[in-house]
Amino acid sequence: MFGLIGHSTSFAAARNLARSLGFEEYAEGDLDMWCSAPPQLVERISVTSPTGKRIEGAYIDSVFVPEMLSRFKTAKRKVLNAMELAQKTGIDITALGGFTSIIFEDFKLLREQQVRATTLDWTRFTTGNTHTAWVLCRQVEENAPKLGIDLHLAKVAVVGATGDIGSAVCRWLSQRTGVQELLLVARRPQPLADLQQELGGGRILPLEEALSEADVVVWVASLAQASSIDPSRLPRPCLMVDGGYPKNLDTRAAGDGIHVLKGGIVEFGSDIGWQMMEAAEMARPQRQMFACFAEAMLLEFEGLHTNFSWGRNNITLEKMDLIGAASLRHGFQALGLDVPAAVPSLSIP
Structure with missing residues (x-):
C-alpha cells in the first residue's frame, strides 16, 4: 500500500x-x-x-x-x-x-x-526527489527542441543547484544530456564550489547574470516573493521549467518567446478518480500530480518498499534511470509545452 x-x-x-x-x-x-x-x-x-x-x-x-x-x-x-x-x-x-x-x-x-x-x-x-529530478531533466530534453533549442549548443542554468534535486539535475544534464554549458546558481558559495568540482565544470553565476545568458532555466528553488525578473534581459527563445514549490513563474516571467512550463509534474494515462489534486491547481487534476507523489506509486508498483529518496545529495544517475524506466512502464508522462515540435534548431554563436 x-x-x-x-x-x-x-x-x-x-x-x-x-x-x-x-x-x-x-x-x-x-x-x-x-x-x-x-x-x-x-x-x-x-x-x-x-x-x-x-x-x-x-x-x-x-x-x-x-x-x-x-x-x-x-x-x-x-x-x-x-x-x-x-x-x-x-x-x-x-x-x-x-x-x-x-x-x-x-x-x-x-x-x-x-x-x-x-x-x-x-x-x-x-521524499520523491529522485523521480522529481528525472522528470525535470526529461522536461528539458523533450521541450527545448520544440522551441528550436539544441541542448548541445545551449546554456542551461539550474537555480537551486546545490540542493538534493538541483544537484541531481546538474549531474544528469552534464553527463547524460551534454549541454554546452551549465550555469550554477545557489545562495551559498562553498556548496556551489563543491558541486562545480564534482561535476568537473559548470560556471558559478549570480541569478541575474545567469538569466541574461541562459537558453533554458531549471528552477528548483522558487522565486522569492520579493524578487522579480526583467523579461527584457532574457534570451529568446527561453524555456523556463518551474520546478520549485509553490510554482510562481508563469505570471512573473511572462513575455513573447518566454515559455514557462510547470516542472516536476506528471500525467497518468487514465483518470484516477480522486479529489486531492483538485486543490493543487492542476490543469487535469484527475490525471496530473507532483512527481514526488508518483514516486510512491512507482515504488509500490515495483514492490520497492524502501526510502528510495532520502537525505541530501544521495541521488545517483542509476537511481534516476531506475525510477525513470518505471515511470514510463507504468504510464506516467512528464508535463510538456503545447507548442509545435517542428521548429528549426537555434543557432548559437
Whole structure:
C-alpha cells in the first residue's frame, strides 16, 4: 500500500477543501485551531498500471498550511504526526509532498524518530526527489527542441543547484544530456564550489547574470516573493521549467518567446478518480500530480518498499534511470509545452 502526505497551498484553500470534503468544523476554524488539528486520512485511492497491476493507496492531509512555516514547532509536529498516521495505517511506502519534505529536511526531523508511542520506520518514507529530478531533466530534453533549442549548443542554468534535486539535475544534464554549458546558481558559495568540482565544470553565476545568458532555466528553488525578473534581459527563445514549490513563474516571467512550463509534474494515462489534486491547481487534476507523489506509486508498483529518496545529495544517475524506466512502464508522462515540435534548431554563436 502506498501513501501520499500533502497539504493545501494556502489557509484559504485548505478551508475550501475542508468544506468540500464535509469537514465543516475545519472549514469554520481559525488558524490557531488548524495548528492544533491532527492529520486526516481523507481519501483512499486505487491505481491500475498499463501492465495490469493494481495498487491501493491513501492520501493523508497533514493539516499544514504555508502560513504555519513561521511556527517552527507546529510545522515539525504537523509532518511527524502525519508520518505517524501513515505508519499506523499500515502504509508500506509514503511520499512526503510539498513543504512536508522541505520541513523534514531543513528542520532535521531525522532526530525526531519517536512520536508518542510510535518509533518511525524511515524505510517506509521517501521524499520523491529522485523521480522529481528525472522528470525535470526529461522536461528539458523533450521541450527545448520544440522551441528550436539544441541542448548541445545551449546554456542551461539550474537555480537551486546545490540542493538534493538541483544537484541531481546538474549531474544528469552534464553527463547524460551534454549541454554546452551549465550555469550554477545557489545562495551559498562553498556548496556551489563543491558541486562545480564534482561535476568537473559548470560556471558559478549570480541569478541575474545567469538569466541574461541562459537558453533554458531549471528552477528548483522558487522565486522569492520579493524578487522579480526583467523579461527584457532574457534570451529568446527561453524555456523556463518551474520546478520549485509553490510554482510562481508563469505570471512573473511572462513575455513573447518566454515559455514557462510547470516542472516536476506528471500525467497518468487514465483518470484516477480522486479529489486531492483538485486543490493543487492542476490543469487535469484527475490525471496530473507532483512527481514526488508518483514516486510512491512507482515504488509500490515495483514492490520497492524502501526510502528510495532520502537525505541530501544521495541521488545517483542509476537511481534516476531506475525510477525513470518505471515511470514510463507504468504510464506516467512528464508535463510538456503545447507548442509545435517542428521548429528549426537555434543557432548559437
